[in-house]
Amino acid sequence: MTHATTAVRSSSNNRAAETMTVRLTESEDEICRLLERVADYIHEKQTAEPRLTLRIAGGWVRDKLLGLESHDVDVAVDHMSGFELAQQVNAYLAEHGQAVHTIAKIGQNPERSKHLETATTSVLGQAIDFVNLRTETYSSTSRVPQMAFGTATEDAQRRDITINALFYNIHTRAVEDFTGRGLSDLQARVVRTPLEPVQTFADDPLRVLRVVRFASRFDFRIDEDTEAAMRLPQIHAALDTKISRERVGVELDKMAAGARPLLAIRLMLRLGLYAAVFRAPPHAPAPTEPVESAASVTETVLDLLDARDAAGELVARLPTASAVTAPATRRALVLAAYTFPYHGTTVADGRRTAALAAVVVRDGLKLSSHDAETTAALHALAPRLAAAAETCAAGGMGRQALGLLVRDAGARWPAGAVFAAAVDVYRGMQPAAAAAKYAALAAAIDAHGLAEAYALKPLVDGRAAARILDIRPGPRIRDVLEQVMAWQLDHPEATPAECEEFIRRDIAPGLHTG
Incomplete structure (x- = not known):
């Protein structure tokens, strides 16, 4: 496959541009040529209006200059809204017999003017967001900016960081650096x-x-002045009070699931951001561990998952190693590590009490109830699996005890073993010893065929048990089935008939006399 390669020509004449290139795929080159034709098509119909300049903005440009593939394409236009440009693209495609797709407006907000509407649609198989260049004006009374049409320079200056403020001019095939520092910062690896x-x-x-x-994503250094501002108490307070917890959670979640979650938590700790990000409810107890423990546990979790040094023995010996290292489980373990300072503490949650870490995940970060439940479960599993591993090592756990442990822990038990090992390392155990400790527990579970004991069904169901015992189905049946499962774990070859006999012989007398 051939590609179009464009040497970078910076609008600011930055010497950093001399060694950087944008390498387009055939599809990207075709899209750029199409958009050039659309700009000409619009000008032919609107000759009295200024000719449009179309640019690809932001992350796509950054990633291309870093030699990374990117499918996040934002096309910025001057003198027209993004929605209007998307309509013109579809009109051009339709006139030339090419496929058109539905246009979806993005982020509709009745408080904002329609002339700033943005849109997304598919062009030649690529999802593209169409936006207009804009400027933002903030007031002291609101965090929501007033937006208006802007120049390319104004649009670049309103962006979060310089490396995200670069443009790729579709007409000149040049990278434009209107901040004057984006290209040099990208080359110097500075944010x-x-x-x-x-x-x-x-x-x-x-x-x-x-x-x-x-x-953290790119392992770049934060500029000194930028970092100094990030440390200011008033900025921390503004993050805590002015920004919705949903927006905080979105950013945190991207870090947890990203390439360098350890660097992310280390940066948050270094900048004093932990309390503002992982916000506990009012009057919550103090963390049970120093906030720095979040980085320590995260580091060991990642060492275990990535099989670094001797710690890799544990995951390799887990019966479900591939599931433990899957992105979703990795993210769950990182969230549990990030919130480890809150482990073992409960807080009032309506009429009930709940694990403080779960409340932080659910309310402080506005992540899902499943995320909150998983975090609390991993925290609770750590001491239980630690005790079980020690008992198992001393020869004190038979098949029944191991099976009940797995059933109680559920499908999370392998991830729980990884988390428990990380906690042991935090408390002073050598990584190799911690890995061996839980690998031995996992091996014992696997040797008895109990890796999925949480999914095991009783040989006799509740209705049959009620019939045998001549009682109505109800709460007592739950206790009966627990006894059945304990017996079943000790008798892996048993048949339903043998289980029925166990119920008549061992359960019925005690049930009726009680």
Whole structure:
């Protein structure tokens, strides 16, 4: 496959551009040529209006310059809304007998003018967001900016960091660096804000987390002035009070699921952001561990999952190793590690009590109830699996005890073993010893064929048990089935008939006399 390669020509004449190139795929080159024709098509119909300049904006340009593939394409236009441009693209395609797709408006907000509407549609098989160049004005009373049409320079300066403020001019095939620092920062691996950082973060405190996310994603250094602003108490307070928890959670989730979650939590700790990000409810107890423990446990979790050094023995010996290292499980373990300082603590949650870490995940980060439940479960599993591993090593766990452990822990038990090992390492155990400890427990579980004991069904169901015992189905049947399962684990070859006999012989007398 051939590609179009474009040498970077910076609008700011930045010497960093001399060693950087944008390498287009055939599909990207075809899209650029199509958009050029659309611009000509619009000008032919609207000769009295200024000729449009179309640019690809933001992350796509950054990734291309880093030699990465990107499918996140934003096309920015001057003198027209993104929605209007998308309509013109479809009109051109229809006139030339090419496929058109439905246009969806993005982020409709009745408080904003229709002339700033943006849209997304598919062009030649590529999803593209169409936006207009804009400028933002913030007031001291609102975090929501007033937006208006802007120039390319104004649009670049309103962005969060310089490396996200680059444009690729579709007509000249040049990269445009209107901040004057985006290309050099990309080459020097630096993250900085386009404008003065204190005001930038005061205007939109979420940019603090975006700096952390991109610095950790690419392993870039944060500029000194930018970092100094990120440390200011008033910026932390603004992040805590001005930004919705949903927006905080979105950024945090991207870090947890990203390429370098350890660097992300280390940066948050270094910048003093932990309390503002992982916000506990009012009057919650103090964390049970120093907040720095979040990084320590995260580091060991990742060492275990990535099989670094001797710690890799554990995951390799888990019966479900591929599931444990899957992205969803990795993310769940990272979230549990991030919130480890809150483990073992409960807090009032309506009329009930709940694990503080679960409340932080659910309410402080606005992640899902499943995420909150999984975090609490992993925290609770750590001490239980630690005790079980020690008992197993001493020869004190038979098949029944191991099976009941797995049934109680559920499908999360392998991930729980990884988390428990990480906690042991945090408490001083050598990584190799912790890995061996839980690998031995996993091996014992697997040797008895109990890796999926949580899915095991009783040989006799509740209705049959009620009939045998001549009682009505109800709460007592739950206790009966628990006894059945314990017996069944000790008798893996038993038949339903033998199980029925066990119920008559061992359960019925005690049930009726009681």
